[in-house]
Amino acid sequence: MNELQFKRHRRLRQSANMRALVRETILNVNDFIYPIFAVEGENIKQEVSSMPGVYQFSLDRLQEEMDEVVSLGIKSVLLFGIPDHKDAVGTEAYHSHGIVQEATRFIKQHYPDVLVVADTCLCEYTDHGHCGVIEGEKVLNDASLDLLVKTAVSQAEAGADIIAPSNMMDGFVVAIRKGLDEAGFEDVPIMSYAVKYASAFYGPFRDAADSAPQFGDRKSYQMDPANRLEALREAESDVEEGADFLIVKPTLSYLDIVRDVRNEFRLPVVGYNVSGEYSLVKAAALNGWVDEKTIVLEMLTSMKRAGCDLIITYFAKDVARWISNSDK
Ligand code: PBG
Numbered sequence: 001m002n003e004l005q006f007k008r009h010r011r012l013r014q015s016a017n018m019r020a021l022v023r024e025t026i027l028n029v030n031d032f033i034y035p036i037f038a039v040e041g042e043n044i045k046q047e048v049s050s051m052p053g054v055y056q057f058s059l060d061r062l063q064e065e066m067d068e069v070v071s072l073g074i075k076s077v078l079l080f081g082i083p084d085h086k087d088a089v090g091t092e093a094y095h096s097h098g099i100v101q102e103a104t105r106f107i108k109q110h111y112p113d114v115l116v117v118a119d120t121c122l123c124e125y126t127d128h129g130h131c132g133v134i135e136g137e138k139v140l141n142d143a144s145l146d147l148l149v150k151t152a153v154s155q156a157e158a159g160a161d162i163i164a165p166s167n168m169m170d171g172f173v174v175a176i177r178k179g180l181d182e183a184g185f186e187d188v189p190i191m192s193y194a195v196k197y198a199s200a201f202y203g204p205f206r207d208a209a210d211s212a213p214q215f216g217d218r219k220s221y222q223m224d225p226a227n228r229l230e231a232l233r234e235a236e237s238d239v240e241e242g243a244d245f246l247i248v249k250p251t252l253s254y255l256d257i258v259r260d261v262r263n264e265f266r267l268p269v270v271g272y273n274v275s276g277e278y279s280l281v282k283a284a285a286l287n288g289w290v291d292e293k294t295i296v297l298e299m300l301t302s303m304k305r306a307g308c309d310l311i312i313t314y315f316a317k318d319v320a321r322w323i324s325n326s327d328k
Contacts, residue, residue: 025304025305027304032310032312033078033313035314036065038058038102038103039081040081040083045057048207050203050204051207056082059103070111072320072324076114076116078312080100086125086126087127089133089147090125093122093151094151104118104160117191121167130216132167142171145175149178150179153179153183153185163180164192164193164247165192166196166249173190174241189245194246195223195246195247195249198217198222198225199250199253201250201252201274228260239267243267246261248261251271251303252302258306258308259307271306271308273300275314278313281296281299296318
């Protein structure tokens with residue numbers, strides 16, 4: 001026996017099967033929610049320039065995307081809409097035949113088992129690009145709530161299975177819960193963007209959804225990336241107000257927050273692996289600087305290890321392919 005005393009951790013790493021035996025975190029296709037951008041118009045399948053592999057689809061082209069999603073075993077999609085006209089109060093967000101409402105009807109009619117999660121926000125629908133109504137340069141809280149409630153109810157009427165409010169107005173969960181209940185949708189859960197930072201990682205999404213603010217920024221309603229306790233206060237309010245899921249967004253730079261929220265609350269925690277996190281990896285992979293498959297699986301595994309029960313990711317289709325073919 002060696003005189004040195006130390007532990008032989010490598011015993012459990014010596015073969016692929018041994019590593020598989022002790023692996024603590026395993027990605028499953030059920031973990032993923034895939035975002036889809038539905039655009040008004042005909043015969044459109046338009047790649048988002050800053051997000052290679054992500055497209056805007058008009059309703060008549062949505063079938064090809066949905067067929068692929070279903071064939072890969074993905075069970076939930078998160079719907080965003082790009083309307084054909086915008087105004088100061090985001091009318092198209094709560095129009096009964098708005099783009100998200102129609103896309104929801106299409107999916108529920110042709111793929112009834114797929115869960116439709118509707119993103120509830122106004123920024124894609126307002127001409128100023130803010131997530132609520134404005135007075136001068138101020139984004140009004142309570143006046144915005146009324147419109148968000150109308151949006152959520154119209155999404156539920158179209159058949160949305162889950163409402164996902166992303167606007168960061170105070171009180172949006174309780175307002176939407178009450179609105180849904182009064183309209184008879186007490187069984188429709190709310191997946192709240194409970195902890196949403198004012199992040200530069202949303203840049204490519206704003207190309208995809210055409211939702212960049214036309215003046216100022218979102219710092220008066222989205223959170224300061226420097227803050228950790230504030231995340232717990234935000235999540236606590238949403239739990240009290242009746243949320244069913246808690247989203248932390250972005251995810252990769254905020255894994256400490258994911259862990260805090262996972263430890264503190266009992267609801268399912270959802271990480272949103274946002275557009276900028278996708279585009280950084282895509283750009284490097286397209287240049288041959290990183291190995292895309294390995295790095296994406298490592299990133300998503302880290303998110304799950306940090307405490308994400310579910311992950312919203314533009315990589316969902318790729319991952320579904322990779323893990324079904326994996327020889328691990
Ligand atoms: C709408 C919304 C945004 C994202 C999801 N919902 C943009 C924003 O807040 O500016 C970002 C998603 C992503 O970057 O992938 N408020």
